[in-house]
Amino acid sequence: MSKGEPTGVGTESSDSMRSQSRLMLVLQAFAAAPADQDIPNLVISQAVAALQAAGGVVALVNGDRLEPLASRGYTRSEQRACGPLRVGDLSLPLTSAATTGEPVWLASQAEVAMRFPRIVELVSRDERAYAVLPLRAAGALLGVMGISWVQPHAFSASDRELLLALADICAIHLQHWRRHDDGLGDHDDTSVARMPPSAVALAPLVHALTGSDTIEDLARAFAEQGAAAVGATFSNIAVVEPAATGPIARLYHVSSLVPQVAQRYQAIPVDGSTPLGAAMSGRDEVWLSDLEQVGAQFPELLADTAAAGLAATASLALIGREGRVIGALGLGWDAPQTFPASQRDELKEVAKLVADALVRAQMLATERAALERSELLHHILTALVASASLSEVTAAVFVDGTAPYGAAAARLALVDRQHPDALVTIAAVGLPEGLEAVWQPGAGAPLSPLSDERSIAATVYLPTLEDLVPTSPDAQAALARAGLRCWLGLPLRSGSRTLGSLVLAFSQENALGPTDLTALSDLGAAVSEAVSRAVERDSDHDLAVLVQRSLLAEPLPNLSDVQVSARYLPADARYGIGGDWYDAIPLSGGRTLLMIGDVAGHDAGAAVAMGQIRAAARALAPTNEPARLLEELDRFVTSSSAQTMVTAAAVLLDPRNGRLTYSLAGHPPPMLRQPGSKVHWLEVVDPPLGAPIANRAQHTVELAPGSTLVLYTDGLIEQRSEPIDASLLRLAAAIDDGPVDSSDRLCSSLLDRCLRDAPRRDDTAIICAVIDPVVPSR
Template sequence: MSKAGPSGLGAEPSDPMPSQGPLMTVLRAFAAAPADEETPRLAISQAVAALHAAGGVVALVHGDRVEPLASQGFTWLQQAACGPLRVGDLSLPLTRAATTGEPVWLASRAEAERQFPRLLELVSRDERACAVVPLRAAGALLGVLGISWDEPHEFSASDRELLLALADICALHLRHWRFDVGVDTGEGAPRGAPGATPEGASAAQLPPSAVALAPLVQALTGSDSIEDLARAIAEQGAAAVGAAFSNIAVLEPGAAGGTARLYHLSSLVPQVAERYQTISVDGSTPLGAAMSGRGEVWLGDLTQIGAQFPALLADTAAAGLAATASLALVGRGGQVIGALGLGWESPQAFPAAQRDELRAVAQLVADALVRAQLLATERAALERSERLHRILTALVASASLSEVTSAVLVDGTAPYDAAAARLALVDDQHPDALVTIAAVGMPDELESVWRPAPGAAPSPLSDARLSVSTVYLPSLTDRVVPDPDARAALARAGLRCWIGLPLRSGSRTLGALVLAFSEEDALGPTDLTALSDLGAALSEAISRAVERDSDHDLAVLVQRSLLAEPLPELSGLQVSARYLPADARYGIGGDWYDAIPLTDGRTLLMIGDVAGHDASAAVAMGQIRAAARALAPTHGPARLLEGLDRFVTATSAQAMVTVAAVLLHPRAGSLTYSLAGHPPPLLRRPGSPATPLDRVDPPLGVLVATRAQHTVKLAPGSTLVLYTDGLIERRGESIDAGLQRLAAVVDDSPAATADHLCASLLNRCLRNVPRRDDTAVICAVMQPTGARVQRSRTSPPPG
């Protein structure tokens, strides 16, 4: 069986480390050779041989120039095309890699012609492939390594891992040759002149043993995630430098105040590991100090640890360590991206040679971390794009608002990796307001941001703004969000980046989609374009769903026509009601309500539910409501339900009918009620929590000879809530749990009008919940004596 693919790279499938053989050959060659003028030629010859390539070049970066040092297998024309070249020129592979610090992979002549047409003007047009990778060491870009093949070459993951590992090893030895041996590269003082050697470097010391570093380089090169990288460091990092322990801290992007996540060796004492899952980027820990400006923290024994970090002395001893070293990990542009921690079981003197060795290992780890982070970013972007594509596909197939909601908030998660989302539609009764029909991760207090109080400063995320144009808040500065109250509410939510997308169909406003992210500046230009596409697709799906729901809407109109006409003005009471139909796929229902003024300032409130989701349920509901209105003037709550019991038994085929009848007498300060199988109303007296009126008799149709009624005191300022089970029932949850949730919402709602309370109950109890049943609710607020009576209203949200 051949050990190589078309390029000669790769290994037999049984080889657990595909590139270990070629890598070890190169490492041994470097370990055996002196660091002299032949080092560049050795680097390129070993790379070409290990990769079974046709030729290659190693070039160093001198200021703004890229100059070739050594080449192999190149014609004079190819050598001439390698330089000198200028940094900043993106038209050639060598200078692009030197300028961007990123690898260039060209699998064929056609790909080279597409990306670098100038290259084919300088060299042969023979079919070939090439790769150029940056050479980094000690936080600096030294140069680039270019490799070419005579045949097309598809770069597999193992090919790229091998080439990147070779580049890391070549860079270490080129740095030693360039800085420590005394090579004059034309950058001012010759290497070897006083002051030219980097601080702490020793001209007599070689870089870390190449063979000793081989397992670590192999492990780092094969790590494509932060977790894999941390595991590789924990398993191989300590062994490579003769330490007993190693770990890594990785900065968390966007974290407030600067924090880093720690990845430990699995053998670390669990109690210690649990206390250090994250650390602050400050001087409180050695790793934090290394990241916050010190760069390196050398603690040779427990005495030094106790003097500089007394809080860590006990934990260090518990881990069995006597000395530690912490080195910052530097990525692109000299920015710190994390820190490497190492520990020894015996005290350490940390001579210059040992420090150089640890710095070399830290640079290997930093380069690998940069690659892992780039790969993670690319993978996350790809996954996000795939999920967005699935959402757009699902929106095309959506036939109802419920299906649209399910398509956008898949399994109750926000789209596009957002931490929170809100989908709101225009209230048909109040076109200037939006009603939240589904939300994920949005705190209730943000209602004041969507709808500021009259006279308050408008928020950038107010409904009035969201329905007009796209709003993007990359951060929550006072310039972006001028209103301090809105800014504080958004900040308390822990969400630092916001975007609001208007949903429109032609000139018609449909609503808005709001997404929030945990990190500042979470969205780039490409993201904004993708989300604009999402907003357009969502608008089209909502518009189409409304049209397709026309039959359902007609049935809802019939059902609403059977409900009470606009509620009357009532003595001493504010009363408001809402009716919300079930989603189209669940049919229409038989929920109803009524408010009937009686003599002596009394008011009878009724609410009921006729079982079923078809036209017969709606018709039966209308008949029962008409019978109740006929009985109300002469029957108390219990006698009224007894009369309805006989009526249902004689005239209706419905198997289940529940009703709540509540007689309010504000002048007498009393409330009398009777329940026929209906969920208990909630009564909240001033200064007390909401309590259920829960003495329930069987539903109508059971022919109960005598039904009970109960009287309780009713104080001014009391609030009464009557509702149907659609408000509290959820699949897989007990009725008691739903009732407790409703009571909590009533208690949490600020003192407000009955109309505001109705809207709040529907919004908070039915948010992001499929509406499998229709829902009716009546809220009544007892007004103090002499207070002006406000007109009650019935205003259903969009159905």
Template sequence: MSGDGPTLRRPGPGDADDSGTAYLDEPLARCVRELGANVGAIYLCDLEPEMFRLALLIGAPVDFFTPWLRVPLATPTPGTDAIRQQQLVWVGNQQQMVDAYPGVAVAVPYPFVLAAAPISGTRRWGALLLLWPPTHSERATRRERRNVMSTCARLARLVDEHTRTRRYVPPPAPRVLSSVTLRPAAAPQGPAAADFAARLPDGALALDLQGRVTYVSPLAAELLGRSEDDLAGTLPWQSLPWLDDPVYEDRYRAAVFTRQPVAFAALRPPNASLHFRLYPDSSGISVLVRPAGEADGSGSVQRDRLSPVPARVGRLYQLMHLATALTEAASVRDVVDLVADQIVPAFDAHALVLYLVEAGRLRVAGHRGYPAEALARLDGSPLNTGLAPSAQATTTGAPLFLGSRAEFDMLYPGVVRPAGQQAWAVLPLTTHHEPVGCCVMAYERPHAFDADERAVLTSLAGLIAQALERARLYDVQYELAHGLQQALLPDALPDLPGLETAASYLPGTSGMEIGGDFYDLIRLSCGSAAAVIGDVQGHNVAAAALMGQIRTAIRAHATATTSPAEVLSRTNRLLLDLDSDLIASCMYVELDLDRRQARLASAGHLPPLLGFPGQPAQPLDIAPGPLLGVDPGADYPMTHFPLDAGTLLALYTDGLVESPDTDLDQALASHARQLDRNDPGQPTDLDALIDALLRAVPPTGPRTDDIAVLLLHTLA
């Protein structure tokens, strides 16, 4: 493949590297060339947490990647999965893409093979993406895996070195590297190649990978009805309006993605039918054009003259992708992020404000690119005046397209325009004839909204409105559910002499269901306390309600009994008397701070992590009893251990250590290492320790379980 793979064109006078990523060009090009890939891309982290942006691209137009110019880590794509899982992700065929990443498959409905691998050094910098034609093996070879991972390691070292002496700045826009063919180029070849093409019985064109015409033979110009000069440097569907059809552009996109020959027929007015065949490779596309016979045509010709210019196929695919993504947006914040990160770039806008209707006013739900003073003026503007474009569009339900400042000032002479904006699309968000809000997209230059763009934006507004309506309902339910759960957890932990404490509850990130995780610290006397942690089965209101009952029962039994075993036994019998279908794990630890002793009993709960002064922390060896709610005659063995000054005890629920593809013993050992401290017996930043424990949770995607952590540290 070394004879026809991509390499780098040295930047010319107008090719300044504004993004500061030129040091990554050569490793990317070499990897693409050595592995025979069609397309290579590098994503790097953004300044916004958990966000990655396209930095470098080779082998395809950047327009093909518009839906993924900026990608939140939570978005399911091969690249984000590679970053989260820190491993190679291989998609061997189109069906695998449909099964694993339906949103990507909708936006790019072509067969190809894809590899994504993480670029990780001192931090998770990003991901490397490679694409091959569908003729490539569906399985990665050992050589390919080794090359991809070694390239990622080199890229990570380069970014580490680059940022060691300077502040990291993400690239403002992706750089597209030129692909050229590595063939010996003798001086006479240019005229000879032109003479060769002129002698062919078919017309010949050459396109670069961006779709622009780089060569036209005389016969091709004659067949297309334009001069060679008129066609050179243009996109065919722009210089030849009769090719401005999604079907034809789709064939071009298919050729670029699959590197397979494609063919189609088109009618050149008034009645000349032409046959096109595209032959792609890594440097561009060769096109042969020949007559395909005369077409019948009054009807066809008339349709060609009168039909409106169809939508760009890339925009249609973007719309399908965005529609799919909007159905997955759960909260209002998710909708705002999706619109800002994917929809705004797709339409070349530079700023966005998304309003929600609340009590007759427009409230800002989210924005990008708007100055703070403008937001303060816009937030809470009344609907009944109709003076501003956003209020007018919301109340009338009709979109507004303002292509220039002059047009804005003529229609709204008394309204202050945000600085730096020169065109606006004001889209009412309406469902069931009820206004939900308004979406305003702003442009930094005058913008002509053609009929195609207006139609797509209007359709998109309907999808955004539906997503926002669902998201508002979700947010209300989420706040109610988690408000209930927070009300059932302690507001604050009691202060006890000689004991430092800290606790944290972290809800799951997948779905809005609340969990049954709970913790508590109960003062038994001036020198003693009881620490409790547990997890009720299920993620719903019933689980949270039962959690509240168990916590109340434990508090009552803690002051009326003499041992942890008896507390759990009584709580177990109460749970059975409630005739609930749910079960629960629980751990009860009695702390005697005066005697420096502790004893605990466990009802099927994971062992605590215990660190003694000067010794590494490790899981405590315990003998747990049955879960609560299973056996009315269950016994709960007790475990005794000392509480010397400097002892650190960590109680937690299973969400901290259990996850798919994670070994429990390894997870416990990893979290135990987070608890080791340099100064045993001295005050410790327990909140920082909890943060360290939570950071050690493997990032395997949306977290389906809640996490509760309770830390106890004895002082001298």
């Protein structure tokens, strides 16, 4: 690398070149393998060598068992730990990948111990890193390939691309080997009992597919390189896109295609009018051996097929998750083809490779979009906290004149004080002119987000165009022209008072999932409080309390395995207000993240900073363990908050697995009461947020059914008349004496015992959790 070359660019380029070189060596080994080669051992030996790993194993799924076929670099005891194993067991990396069909990345022994403690018991090495890759071929999961390193191994983007590419290639060869080994190989005169002759030619395509992180990059990669990989003359790909008039697919052509022909086929309907459309609509393959077949089945395409210099074509559907058609690939040859079974099988395997890569690209696109929405929502919530006028509220919601949360259209409307039965539009974007005038359902008609009288009373979510039931043909035509296929109406309320509504419309059906609806419910609550402040113009103290209450998680979510209740009490007016906050965030697998924190200070600035930190924590919670979450908040506080002191506690409840995991940043210790035992403190506290600490401590303890957990801020325990240890003992005694079956009554009891007749110099937050006595295990 030259001295002037940027380090990141040079490293990325060299890593990519090394990955492609390793792939080529592996594929050359496969292509040169004799017919009687032991393919499982060849697969794992080539993979271990290419990845410079310590060992590896290939295991195939056989019914509900995962059986090892070959291993490299393992002792006998380690080989026994590889199986046979039971599919469905999520406690080991191999069976987890075989059960979920998802890769497992474990970069260090600590990560292995956290996620799969059983493997530490089964295999004794000081340091270990793992990657387990599902092996898929012909639309089915064959098994898994596990690779291990003695030392920690950080999986860079190039590492993951190489591993995924190797898994795809190995799956193809294992599938061919298994068919030959079972006597199921082809018997026509074109078949051979060895690996596909185009194995080496697959390398550039596989590398390009695994290196493409956007849908467009992937589609263009196949359009340009797909033909060479399978010995064809031409290749293109169609990717399904939802549309208001029915599903269509965007086409990506090879650059050498006749421009006039390419221009006519930029998008096609998913129907039987074209070979690609027929493959997608029928979830099948369309084989056209010569121009005579093209003319017989698709006469309108005969001239264009001939103009492109093609004499035979093949179109294969791309199947994604849950059996959903996500596109189709097309291939063409300049000479007629007989399409023997061996050639068809090879093309089907390539289609599976492309489908898997397209699924990954679509998932990445979804993740990027969700991250962008989350970041924008965070900015909106932060701006709403600081807004003091309707114009500032509008500017916060409609950032740069766009609809929030990726919506195609939005309207913010408030109740007209002079005419309480009518709404006045304060701001709107993307709504077609005249839509509101034609879409006013009459008495008895189903709810709609634009129904002024009713959408302001309750949230209305209409996921598809069919759910929008207009009362006139004019309204139906207006909706169809608008291309807005999914609607959400959020009520804006302050207590029992109706303020107005926020309406969002999306161009894609079923645009919002449960997580989106929860996030937008938070947005509706924040807009309600901001509008209420702007309209009423309360005193500074009341305004700050409203800001604070609007950012606390009330009402808390209803959870299946745990009761959660909370209270917030502002400081007495003469002491000002503070920055206490709490939250309860439901996560997958019956888990719940409880958070509580305190921003130092007693002014509106503390409340604003608190709101920013809570919003950041909620956005980070679904993808971070407690310690990692606090580390991310460290960076947020350092870069975004002017406060010098922020404490927080993050506690992850996992009742179904009987675990409680926590991390503390300068915060008073949570108190845990197990059934039949006295309260004990969860101590071991790291410095407050924003302190220069690289790795925060995280601890896991047993969580028995019927346990009680209490998180609180120092306003609950600190009194000038007694030392802090005495205050903690007083709180512990109150928990021991408190109710064991109701989180709500426990909150009330603790506030009464600890704050009765005492002046509140600091605001106070408390959150109590009671684990159900009977919790279903995983």
